[in-house]
Each structure stands twice: as C-alpha cells, then as structure tokens.
Amino acid sequence: MRAALYIKKGWIDIVKTIMNNFGYFMKEARTIIKINFMSNILSIVSIGLILFFAAATLSSWWISNQVVEIIEDEAEINVYFAEDIDKKKVEHIINNIETLAGVEEVRLVDENEAYHRMEEILGKEAKVLQYLDDNPFSPYIEVQIDLKSMESVIEGLKNIEGIDQIRDNKEIFDKVRNLSSVLKTLGYIFIVAVGASTLIIISHIIRTGIYENREQINTLILLGAPDGFISFPFIIEGMILTLGGGLLASIILSLTLRYAYSVMTGPLPFIPLPDQKSMVTNLVSMIMLLSAVLGLLGSLFGLRSAKSR
Amino acid sequence: MIEAEGVCLNYPDGTMALRNVDLHIEPGEMIYITGPSGSGKTSLLKLFIGIEFPTDGKLTVLGQPIIRGQASKIRQMRRSIGPVFQDFRLVNGRTAIENVMLGARFLDMSNKKLKENAVIALKKVGLEKKMFSMVEHLSWGQCQRVAIARAIVRKPRLIIADEPTGNLDKDNAINIMELFASLKEENTTVVITTHATHLINNLREGRLIHIESGIIHQERLD
Ligand SMILES: Nc1ncnc2c1ncn2[C@@H]1O[C@H](COP(=O)(O)OP(=O)(O)O)[C@@H](O)[C@H]1O
Ligand SMILES: [Mg+2]
Numbered sequence: 001m002r003a004a005l006y007i008k009k010g011w012i013d014i015v016k017t018i019m020n021n022f023g024y025f026m027k028e029a030r031t032i033i034k035i036n037f038m039s040n041i042l043s044i045v046s047i048g049l050i051l052f053f054a055a056a057t058l059s060s061w062w063i064s065n066q067v068v069e070i071i072e073d074e075a076e077i078n079v080y081f082a083e084d085i086d087k088k089k090v091e092h093i094i095n096n097i098e099t100l101a102g103v104e105e106v107r108l109v110d111e112n113e114a115y116h117r118m119e120e121i122l123g124k125e126a127k128v129l130q131y132l133d134d135n136p137f138s139p140y141i142e143v144q145i146d147l148k149s150m151e152s153v154i155e156g157l158k159n160i161e162g163i164d165q166i167r168d169n170k171e172i173f174d175k176v177r178n179l180s181s182v183l184k185t186l187g188y189i190f191i192v193a194v195g196a197s198t199l200i201i202i203s204h205i206i207r208t209g210i211y212e213n214r215e216q217i218n219t220l221i222l223l224g225a226p227d228g229f230i231s232f233p234f235i236i237e238g239m240i241l242t243l244g245g246g247l248l249a250s251i252i253l254s255l256t257l258r259y260a261y262s263v264m265t266g267p268l269p270f271i272p273l274p275d276q277k278s279m280v281t282n283l284v285s286m287i288m289l290l291s292a293v294l295g296l297l298g299s300l301f302g303l304r305s306a307k308s309r
Numbered sequence: 310m311i312e313a314e315g316v317c318l319n320y321p322d323g324t325m326a327l328r329n330v331d332l333h334i335e336p337g338e339m340i341y342i343t344g345p346s347g348s349g350k351t352s353l354l355k356l357f358i359g360i361e362f363p364t365d366g367k368l369t370v371l372g373q374p375i376i377r378g379q380a381s382k383i384r385q386m387r388r389s390i391g392p393v394f395q396d397f398r399l400v401n402g403r404t405a406i407e408n409v410m411l412g413a414r415f416l417d418m419s420n421k422k423l424k425e426n427a428v429i430a431l432k433k434v435g436l437e438k439k440m441f442s443m444v445e446h447l448s449w450g451q452c453q454r455v456a457i458a459r460a461i462v463r464k465p466r467l468i469i470a471d472e473p474t475g476n477l478d479k480d481n482a483i484n485i486m487e488l489f490a491s492l493k494e495e496n497t498t499v500v501i502t503t504h505a506t507h508l509i510n511n512l513r514e515g516r517l518i519h520i521e522s523g524i525i526h527q528e529r530l531d
Contacts (some may be wrong), residue, residue, distance in 0.1 A: 016415075016417070017417075020419055219398040221384065223412060224415075
C-alpha cells in the first residue's frame with residue numbers, strides 16, 4: 001500500500017515537473033535539433049520515405065486482399081456446349097451439373113444476355129459491338145460454385161457428355177491471391193525494416209545530440225538533475241523526428257493513393273477498390289501511431305546507449 | 310552537515326591533493342577555506358559535491374556517504390546543495406535568467422515561483438539589468454554573479470562556492486561576501502574558498518580553514 005502510494009506520488013512529481021517545464025523542454029529540443037539541423041532534416045526525410053514505402057506496400061496488400069475476397073464470392077465456371085444441340089440436351093447437361101458437389105447455382109446465359117454483359121463490361125467502349133454484323137456471342141451455362149470445390153467440379157464437368165469447353169477464372173484469382181500474399185510478406189518485411197532503421201536513425205541522432213550537449217548535461221548532473229529531466233528534451237527530439245517523418249509519409253501516401261485511384265477506376269471499373277477515405281484515415285492513423293512508438297523507443301535506446309558509455 | 314575523518318585524496322597521477330583531513334561542519338556555519346594556488350581547495354570542494362571520492366578515510370555530506378556506487382543518491386544529495394563552480398559552468402546560448410532558473414527547474418517549484426525567485430536572486434547579486442543578456446555576452450565578473458544567483462535560487466541547505474569573488478572588483482566582492490553571510494539567517498551552511506585574505510580580515514563571524522599542500526589548519530574568527 002505504501003509502495004503504491006509512493007509510486008503514485010513519484011508519477012505526480014514527474015507529471016508536475018513536465019508541466020512546469022514544458023516550455024523549457026520544447027526550447028531545449030529545438031536547440032538540440034538546431035545544433036545538427038541538416039542531419040535532423042535528413043532523418044525526417046528518410047524516416048518519411050521508409051514509412052511511405054511500408055504503408056504503400058501494406059495498402060496494396062489491403063487492396064489486393066479485398067479483390068481476392070470479392071472474387072472468391074464470385075467464383076464461377078462458364079460451360080460452353082456445341083451450338084447445334086437441342087434445348088432438351090442442354091437441360092440434361094444443366095441437371096447433370098446440378099448434381100455435382102460444390103455447385104451452388106446453375107443458369108443458362110443465352111446469346112442476348114451474353115451480348116449485354118459484354119456491353120456492360122466495355123462501358124463507353126461498347127460502341128465497337130455495333131460494328132459487328134450479328135451477335136458473335138454463344139450461349140453458355142454459368143455455374144456458381146464454392147471456390148474450395150473448384151477442382152472437383154471441373155473434374156466432374158469433364159465427365160459430362162455434350163460439354164465443349166470449360167472456362168474458369170481460377171487462374172486470375174490464383175494470380176491475385178499470389179500477388180496478395182507476396183505483398184503481405186513484403187509489407188511485413190517493410191514494417192520490420194521501418195522499425196529497425198528508424199530505431200537506428202533515431203538512437204544514433206539522439207546519441208550525437210547528447211555528445212554535442214555533454215557539457216550542459218554534465219552541469220545538470222552536477223546540479224543534481226534527475227535523468228528523466230535531462231532526457232526529456234531528447235525524447236521530444238526523437239518524437240518530433242519520427243512524427244515529422246510520419247507526417248511526410250502520410251502526405252505522400254494520400255497523394256499517391258489519390259492518383260492511383262484516379263488511374264485505376266478509369267480503365268478498370270470492375271476492380272472493387274476499398275473506400276479511399278477510410279483507407280487513408282486508417283493508414284494515416286497507423287503511420288502516426290507507429291512513428292510515435294518508434295520515436296519513443298528510438299530515443300530511449302539512444303539515451304540508454306549514451307548512458308552506458 | 311559535513312563530517313570528514315582522515316580523508317585523503319590522491320589523484321591517479323599520484324598527486325596527493327588532500328592528506329588526512331578531519332572536519333566537522335555544523336548547519337548554519339560559515340566556512341572560509343584559504344590557501345595558495347594548488348594547495349587543494351578545489352579538490353576539497355569536489356569531494357563535498359561528490360565529483361571526487363576519498364581515496365582514504367570517511368566523508369559524509371548531508372547524511373550521504375561520499376563513496377563510489379551511489380551515483381543516484383549522490384545526485385539526489387546535490388539537489389540540496391547550491392554549487393558555484395570555479396569555471397561557473399553556465400549554459401551558453403541562454404540568457405542570465407534562464408541560467409539561474411536552470412538551477413531549480415527540477416526542484417518542485419512552479420514556473421511562476423521559479424521566475425520570481427530567479428529575479429530576486431539576480432537582484433541580490435546586482436545583475437537584474439542583465440537579466441535578458443546572453444551569458445556569453447557578459448563579463449567574467451558578471452558570469453560569476455549569474456553562477457552565484459543560480460546557486461542561491463535553489464534555497465539550498467549548503468552552499469559550496471569555489472572562489473566566488475575571484476573575478477569581482479572590491480565593491481562587488483564585499484557585496485557577495487555579505488550576501489553569503491546573510492544566508493545564515495536561513496540556517497544555510499556556506500563553504501567558500503578564496504585566496505583573498507583581505508576580504509576575510511574584515512569578517513567577524515565564521516571559521517577559517519587554511520590549506521597548505523593538502524593539509525588543513527583551522528581557526529575561529531569570532
Ligand atoms: N584532476 C586532477 N588530476 C591530477 N591532479 C590534479 C587534478 N586536479 C587537481 N590536481 C592537482 O591537485 C593539487 C590541488 O589542486 P586544486 O585542488 O585545484 O588546488 P586549488 O584549488 O587550491 O588551487 C594541485 O597540485 C593540482 O595540480
Ligand atoms: Mg581552485
């Protein structure tokens with residue numbers, strides 16, 4: 001109980017000292033930054049760039065992941081049949097497909113519907129279809145399936161008589177999924193790289209700052225200043241550098257995303273992109289939080305390694 | 310307040326700066342340490358602040374043993390000491406008042422109170438007009454007075470001042486000596502080194518400690 005009270009009082013003292021001296025600490029931090037102005041600016045820029053690359057990789061992973069999820073819901077196989085067979089036979093094929101495990105829905109798409117679908121996909125470019133004399137699209141059977149049973153459904157289809165050709169979108173989303181997992185790994189690697197390099201940069205710059213200020217620090221020690229009091233301006237310095245880098249990364253990232261969205265939504269209207277605003281908000285808060293944590297840790301490392309020498 | 314028993318200080322190069330010092334200093338005492346240059350005055354003060362450690366004997370300051378391995382306790386002890394260093398140890402690029410305030414920023418004083426006390430301290434050393442001057446633009450004597458103001462702003466229990474009048478003209482020197490003497494009212498202990506014996510000849514109170522080649526001789530003034 002007494003120990004708890006003691007700790008509490010200690011914290012109150014610390015908070016009081018910080019509040020009383022906040023102006024002083026900020027001024028000190030400014031002075032420390034000024035002494036090594038160029039290297040401070042350079043570290044803000046480099047921290048900003050690595051944070052940006054990490055966030056850019058993560059956001060592309062995010063987007064591709066979303067695309068995978070949406071495509072997965074739309075897993076389907078298109079089954080083409082010989083054009084000269086009669087309706088009855090087509091119905092027979094459909095019934096056979098329906099019996100396969102993993103099939104969710106089977107539907108016949110006739111020539112007209114196939115034409116309209118292409119019109120929709122082409123959008124503005126649909127004019128080209130008008131130059132065609134007659135409808136070049138063949139009817140087909142659209143099979144909605146559970147993605148997990150794609151392989152077995154394809155195997156089953158091969159055994160059904162009257163089927164001419166099977167077209168699935170497995171390849172596409174295998175590709176997207178691979179891309180997504182590569183991006184994910186890359187994102188993690190970048191996060192680790194960001195963490196390590198930011199910590200190294202910050203702790204190095206803090207150590208340099210301490211070295212340049214050694215005389216003043218020595219005086220403070222002789223006056224009996226506690227370590228926390230001496231360290232605080234350096235922690236502020238570290239936080240200013242990483243938060244500055246975070247801010248820089250956030251600005252570049254939102255500009256890049258805005259550009260990427262405007263480029264992607266034009267020619268690729270059917271790619272389902274996550275909402276831009278919520279994505280930017282999420283990424284920016286993630287970047288800022290990460291930089292605050294890294295700034296704190298980096299300064300503490302720097303202070304620690306300076307003290308041990 | 311300060312207890313020294315058989316304290317010796319040998320520097321690593323073999324210099325025997327202090328030999329067998331026995332000393333008892335009571336709260337509120339005024340101590341003048343004199344002696345020629347190189348006799349060991351600064352070394353003795355360095356021991357009191359815990360910058361150096363006795364190579365032999367026992368030393369306690371404000372109840373804190375001055376021994377290695379107690380860095381944080383010794384640092385805490387220093388908060389009750391107002392030190393005036395021979396080379397002042399002011400922070401360049403700051404004004405006089407900022408330097409004075411630095412003496413008590415971490416001593417549980419509100420910023421407003423701290424500023425008030427700093428102005429009072431600068432007035433006491435006669436430097437209120439130079440309050441907002443950068444210390445590197447001040448003369449040696451003025452820097453010395455900033456250093457003294459930084460020591461008294463802390464309202465310390467013990468003042469340890471190394472030749473605090475060394476760079477002052479006669480009027481200012483007498484002024485500072487009187488200032489230190491007046492701290493007795495607040496029961497502050499003052500330990501001053503000086504080789505200006507002419508200043509001490511005018512003083513009526515306190516104790517005189519003379520050092521010669523690291524050996525002390527004491528006498529009472531009153
Ligand atoms: N850090 C040191 N290392 C070695 N010798 C020192 C050191 N500091 C002082 N001395 C020597 O110790 C003796 C006492 O010095 P000091 O205490 O500075 O004398 P004072 O202050 O009375 O002039 C001198 O001979 C001086 O050269
Ligand atoms: Mg000396």
